[in-house]
Amino acid sequence: MPKAYVFTRYGGPETEALTDVERPAPGLGRLLVAVRAAGVNPVDWKLRGGFRRPGESADRVFPAVFGSEAAGVVEEVGAGVTGFVVGDAVFGNTVDGGYAEYALLRADQATHKPAGLSFTDAATLPVAAATAYDGVRQLELPEGATLLVTGAGGGVGTAAVQIARAFGVKVVGVASGSKKEFVESLGAVHVPGGPGLAERVRAVAPEGIDAVYDLVGGETLAEAATLLADRTRLITAGAPPEAVAELGGSRVARARTSAVLDAVAGLVLRGALNPHVTRTYPLDRAEQALRTVEDGHARGKIVIEVNE
């Protein structure tokens, strides 16, 4: 039977196991994919803890496979799917998890993987890069505007900085001191996080900040908000809707379409976006991969490679 990395109930790391699972069958609108790579994201461990995505009401069926995105090769095509055939290299959002030898993709949230894009890089695009893209697009900043990105060295932040730079926007990136050179290499002016953040940002951007894309929440978000006269220019992917609404801002609106995946893949192909996969793990070391992200200080992206 195929292997998958699962959680067996809601809770902490003690609920996790590498186990045999049934090979999923692709229902209406789904693709069954032999997974080559799966991106690792904070939402993976949050779901294990009982978090529900917006609009999600049903309880998980256990064991639940970790992961939200994957790249691989189509093994079976579900009813009603057009534009994909067996053998296609694809990537996209998963239905029931991607840390597995086989996963189901939603065909309307998947796309063909260009030959010049590796499975490993492709597996990072549906969550982090697409979230970065949606947020930067939502802000509609003109060329030459200045964007503050908090969590600039993490998965979404790394992509948000590069995408904003590709659109001609100046970026101030908030990250810990250990990520200074990394964040600068992405094209941002680095500012360390922590108390006094707003003052440090004003020092490097005396002309002011036009928008904030927050990926951290909490005190960082609250202090970043003080830099904006117009709080509609404040968006977050890292804080709950009510926390950002209280400050006058909003959550990033996610598009989750094949077209956005094509757009971010295009940015990678033309050299404008490097997902910066800093570490890969095989499926039987998924636990370490997830801990690296759960520790909260990941740099770029962590990917699980399957059957490499």
Ligand SMILES: NC(=O)c1ccc[n+]([C@@H]2O[C@H](COP(=O)([O-])OP(=O)(O)OC[C@H]3O[C@@H](n4cnc5c(N)ncnc54)[C@H](OP(=O)(O)O)[C@@H]3O)[C@@H](O)[C@H]2O)c1
């Ligand atoms: N709504 C959506 O569709 C969506 C999609 C993707 C992600 N998200 C959310 O967006 C957030 C960021 O995701 P990600 O994938 O970029 O996570 P990540 O790769 O773990 O990066 C998060 C970054 O935040 C920084 N950080 C962590 N704790 C901090 C603190 N207390 N103060 C200041 N900085 C801190 C870390 O940088 P330092 O080491 O420099 O501190 C880290 O690099 C998560 O909450 C995630 O769940 C939402």
